[in-house]
Amino acid sequence: MSPLLPVTRYALILIPAVASIYLENYASDGTYAFFILLFIWVAELRRKIFKQSVWMLLVEIGFGGWLSSQYDGLLFMLFSSTLLTYLFTFHRSIRYSFFGLQLVLLNLSLHGQPSSYYVIANLMLSAQALLLLHMHRIEQNKVDIELLYDQLRRQHYELDEARMQLLDYAKQVENIAQLNERNRISRDIHDDLGHQLIRLKMMMEAALRILPAQMSKGMEMLTSVRDQLTESMELLRSTVRRLKPDDDSMQTFTLDRLIEGLTKENGISIDVDIQGMPYVLYPSLAFILYRNAQEAITNAIRHGGATRVHIQLIYETKQITMHVANNGQPPAGETVKGLGMTGMEERSKLIGGQLYVACEAPFSVTTVLPTFRQTH
Template identity: 85%
Template sequence: MLPLLPFTRYALILIPAIASMYLESYVSNGTYVFFILLFFWVAELRRTIFKKSVWMLLIEIGFGGWLSYQYDGLLFILFYSTLLTYLNTFHRHIRYSFLGIQLVLLNMSLQAQPSSYYVIANLLLFAQSLLLLHMRRVEQNKVDIELLYDQLRRQHYELDEARMQLLDYARQVENIAQLDERNRISRDIHDDLGHQLIRLKMMMEAALRILPTQMDKGMEMLTSVRDQLTNSMELLRSTVRRLKPDDDSMQTFTLSRLIEGLTKEKGISIEVDIQGMPYVLYPSLAFILYRNAQEAITNAIRHGGATAVQIQLIYETKQITMNVSNNGKTPVGETIKGLGMTGMEERSKLIGGQLHVAIEKSFTVTTILPTFRQTQ
């Protein structure tokens, strides 16, 4: 029961009880007051102790009907006081059963009253019933909405946690791959280069020992050491090259390579505006920027007939923003996301980024990615 309902309930007992004393002439006002106080006591017992007792509710309805029939006046309003207590609490079938009982007893208690009383009393009963049922429905909807909000908030937290775990997993995979490559290279150096250097050291020591007595054989051994040192140097160079990939491998997914390729193939003009202090990006971030820029430019040429594209890169402390706009025709009406635009959005959201499309002076696709940089 809502906080305001108990006051309303007792007001619907007290006010008609006092008004009936002035409207009607009772043989004994003391007896009348006693029964009214007794009804108060029953109502209080139901509020404090027997909140969901069906029998106590039946007693209150029957007692209220008897008071209304016995003392007339405005005591039929006692039915409305009782109605406040069960229409929002009991089960649906019980509610409607008691509502039918109250309706019958209400009309029975008004037998000695004018016909206008019947009409007013029944209309008030139906109006109050509808109002209480509507309040119950609104309260239930509020509870359902709060429950749904809690579920959505919990799912949002779970999704955010899963995203962070995915990012952590990607970093771990990258670190493990780097560690495996370092281990492989260290084994190659140890197994190949290390053994060759040890053998060459032994050969040089032997050559130094025999050189004073066997000049020809010593020179032959030193020549062999020189040739093997040349092979060892080549092995060292190839190992170093594996540590540092060539320029083609490093620049496969860079915007400069993309601009160069599109300018040659499509004959389109591409301008790049860099704001902020550039810094090295994770390969995964560079790949997403490359693919999103590629898709945005391809769509501009295919759908908008663009001849010029502007790419703006904004380097910030914790994120990088890329705006790709063109001079092509802007779409009319609502923009429908195709497979390309959906792929751009999915790639961005995978690492916690965002993708926005704006149609103002030009069609602009904005990619915002977190950079996960550790700043002092």
Template identity: 75%
Template sequence: MTPLLLISRYALILVPAVASMYLQKYSAYGTYVFFILLLVWIAELRRITRLKSAWMLLLEIGFGAWLSYQYDGILFMLFYSTLLSYVHYVNKHLCYYFISIQLLLLNLSLHGQPASYYVMANLIFIAQSMLLLHMRQIDQNREEVELLYDQLRRQHYELDEARMQLMDYAKQVENIAQTDERNRISRDIHDDLGHKLIRLKMMMEASLRILPTQQSKGLEMLTSVKDQLTESMELLRTTVRRLKPDEDSLQTYSLERLIADLTKENGIAIEVQITGMPYVLYPSLAFILYRNAQEAITNAIRHGSASKVDIQLTYDPKQITMCVSNNGNLPAASSAKGIGMKGMEERSKLIGGQLFVTLKGYYSVTTVLPTYR
């Protein structure tokens, strides 16, 4: 119970008790004061101990009803004090039972009082009950909202952790793939080129030994060495060529290639502005930028009838930002997002990025991706 409710609870006992002493004449004021203090003791006993059972609550309700019936005055306000003590803490169904019992005893305790007392006492009791029940519902809703917020925050942390684990796993897969490729290349060089070079060395040593005495035989062996050296050089070139992918593979998701293709096919002017020091991006980041730029430019041509598109790439130490704006027609602010725009958002959020759309002057789509360098 909050301090304000606690003060209100005991004020609703002591103030009516003192006021009734001036409104009514009692034969034994000492006995009256004793009963009032006994009611305060019962209320305090319920508060500071664990005696919060229904029987203790019924005892306080019944004793307060007896005092109101026995001593008249405005002691019917004792019901309001008891009402404050249990609405927030008793089971909801039991709460309605206790309110009904109090309302019944309130009217019984007012037997012989003027009709105005009945009306005023019942109206105040009903209004207080509805207010307290509404406050209880508000508290329950707040607790549910806090619980949902905690669950959402916990799931957000779990999602961030899963995303970081996914990025670590991608890095490990990339490292393992690179290690496997290096091992394969080293085996190829060792098995093919290495063995040939060793054999050529042995043939050259043999030719040098026999060359002074058997010149024709030595020249023949040197000619064979030269031919095999040519084969070894060709093998080395082939191995090195395999290390470097072809240009088409390198430019599959290149923005330069995208701009060249779209400019050629649609006759639209596309300008690119780069801010910051460019650095190598992970293939997944390059893929997302490529797809988002492709979708933004396609929408500008298809829906906005744009004739010019500006792409601004900003390289920051921890993130890369791509803003694609066009001079086409602006869509309505309330227009629903299409499949393409939802796909752009999903791709960006998958690795912890964000997507923003602005309609100020130009239609702009901004993609912000963390680089995890």
């Protein structure tokens, strides 16, 4: 709107001035043109030099009122040209004061004109003022929305950064834990298995030396070496098992285990629908899905008396969605979040996910988690 403001302002001066020459018969067109150019000069002074001058604004309003009263025609539109200059710059109280002054001078300048002139002039000036105020309010709302959007975007970036720092911290903790475990296992191998193998090597060499002379003693030592080798092999197997957890340890927090356990304990029917191409999840994501499904099914049995639960897993590129619905009785009235529901929501939001609850039948709980996958 700013680039068009000077054009509109001077159009509201020149168009009425030119039209008034054809509508009215002036004693001296030269004098009339001089006063119009003088008014344009005052307007230009205000635009270039005296932008915030109240006195210059009063001069322009008074000069415009004098021109309108002396030359009649359409010069009452000069008030509309002046109105454009202060409605966006001065304080509200000053704007209203000047607008009231313009209305008074407008009606005084139209003295002797037909009543239709009064109606048209007042309606035009009032409608223009209301339109400009509305446009100004829209502009302010746009600025406020842009500022709010910038704040939300900055907070979104800060939240993403905090979430990435949290994930990085979790990875560092995991790496440190793995490093400590590896160090412990290496010490066990060095202290137990290494020393035991050295002792067996020495016993084997001693048995080889005495075997020709003392057959029974040498066989006894070889038998002892064999038994200790068996113990060393068992020690080695247990160390390897610690390096690679067994299937039970790896699948502690899987939906299959959860469904199997809840089905046996409560006799409830649970079916799973998988959509999309499944992929390996981070242990933290699998844990959150496990706990949220566990809490949702437990609540369905305890509070809704459900006998059937449907779990839907949707694998997408950047997120995974788990939808848990049941045929139980939906809660009556407004749902109050208990510790279980609050825990589900906190676990989801911790890594940037969301939890949605649909209270209408069938009652359902939806968990949406970002997967942080690197796609190529």
